[in-house]
Amino acid sequence: MKVLVINTMAPFVWGGAEELADHLVRNLRLRNIDAELLRLPFQWEPYDGIPAEIARFKAMRLPNVDRVISMKFPAYFIPAEHHTTWLIHQYRQAYDLWASPYNNLPHDWSGEAVRDIIRAQDDAFFPNQPRLFTISTEVSRRLKQFNGVDAPPLRAPINDPQLFRGGESQNYILAPGRINDSKRQWLLVQAMQYMPTSARLIVAGPPETQADAARLHDLVEKLELTDQVTLDLRFLDREELGNYVNHAAAVAYLPFQEDSYGYVTMEAFEAGKPVVTSTDAGELLDIVIDQDTGFVSEAIPESLAAAMATLLYDPPLAREMGQRGRNLWRSKDINWDSHISRLLGDN
Numbered sequence: 001m002k003v004l005v006i007n008t009m010a011p012f013v014w015g016g017a018e019e020l021a022d023h024l025v026r027n028l029r030l031r032n033i034d035a036e037l038l039r040l041p042f043q044w045e046p047y048d049g050i051p052a053e054i055a056r057f058k059a060m061r062l063p064n065v066d067r068v069i070s071m072k073f074p075a076y077f078i079p080a081e082h083h084t085t086w087l088i089h090q091y092r093q094a095y096d097l098w099a100s101p102y103n104n105l106p107h108d109w110s111g112e113a114v115r116d117i118i119r120a121q122d123d124a125f126f127p128n129q130p131r132l133f134t135i136s137t138e139v140s141r142r143l144k145q146f147n148g149v150d151a152p153p154l155r156a157p158i159n160d161p162q163l164f165r166g167g168e169s170q171n172y173i174l175a176p177g178r179i180n181d182s183k184r185q186w187l188l189v190q191a192m193q194y195m196p197t198s199a200r201l202i203v204a205g206p207p208e209t210q211a212d213a214a215r216l217h218d219l220v221e222k223l224e225l226t227d228q229v230t231l232d233l234r235f236l237d238r239e240e241l242g243n244y245v246n247h248a249a250a251v252a253y254l255p256f257q258e259d260s261y262g263y264v265t266m267e268a269f270e271a272g273k274p275v276v277t278s279t280d281a282g283e284l285l286d287i288v289i290d291q292d293t294g295f296v297s298e299a300i301p302e303s304l305a306a307a308m309a310t311l312l313y314d315p316p317l318a319r320e321m322g323q324r325g326r327n328l329w330r331s332k333d334i335n336w337d338s339h340i341s342r343l344l345g346d347n
Helices: 017-031 047-058 108-128 135-145 185-196 210-222 238-246 264-271 301-313 315-331 336-343
Strands: 002-009 034-041 067-072 083-089 130-135 174-176 201-202 228-234 250-252 275-278 292-299
Touching: 002 017, 017 034, 017 067, 017 083, 017 336, 047 108, 083 135, 108 135, 108 210, 130 135, 130 336, 174 185, 174 238, 174 301, 185 201, 185 210, 201 238, 201 250, 210 228, 238 264, 250 301, 264 275, 264 315, 275 301, 292 301, 301 315
Parallel strands: 002 034, 002 067, 067 083, 083 130, 174 201, 174 250, 201 228, 250 275, 275 292
Antiparallel strands: none
């Protein structure tokens, strides 16, 4: 069987969606399935070009393929006879992010026209997609709310669990993952001004844009936190990331309305590290439980500082919460074997 996994991409951007698609292909190949990953560029700026992007994807044809697994807008519009969609997310700016600060569609007739085209295309596609899954209950909920379509969730499994075995704390808070405005690493930097001067924060991951990196560097300098905040803003190999996670006192992750648990959360719990997040973080609040597997704080610097300080300066509590997080994560029994069977239609 020849399986083509299709995802969209932007140059030099690598995050959870890219990890998921890459490891799906790896795991298909481990099961002796001939699999390839097709990463297609998608340009969302200028916003009024999005309808043309949809048309471009709909016009594509894929010969010599037995099954397509599409993952993200607008890749799922590519026609294929045997087509499974494992939906990471739609174009959220046309849906739940319409009224948020993270929307690139203007609230005028032109932005509304693009929004309506996106929704109409989704409304035509999803009800007629016989093999449709999502990556989380939150994505399934939104699909039902906005498009009236039911789809079972298949949560993303953790990748390379052997790299996240845990270890002795080296007394820092780690904020790993892709750096951008909606992941809000800047808010953690702001929180550090309310921490004791002995506290350390490491922000580690690739910035989405040069502006995202510059914002953090400027903020650290402005708040005079160069002795407390380390910015390791680059793509980390898996071993480097595992080492950072294994020796953290705790992990901080502040996405706005996250679609899923997020690899940051899964890797932290696999390593037995508690997680600090915010009340508006989305799906990961299903597993980051306040004062149990970590802390869920208001998304303001003072509250985040209090949560991080508690875990940094109370190692027994941090270890206890981290172990509870590990136990809860592992109890979910999310694995590639069952997922691949369902994605390929084996049951």
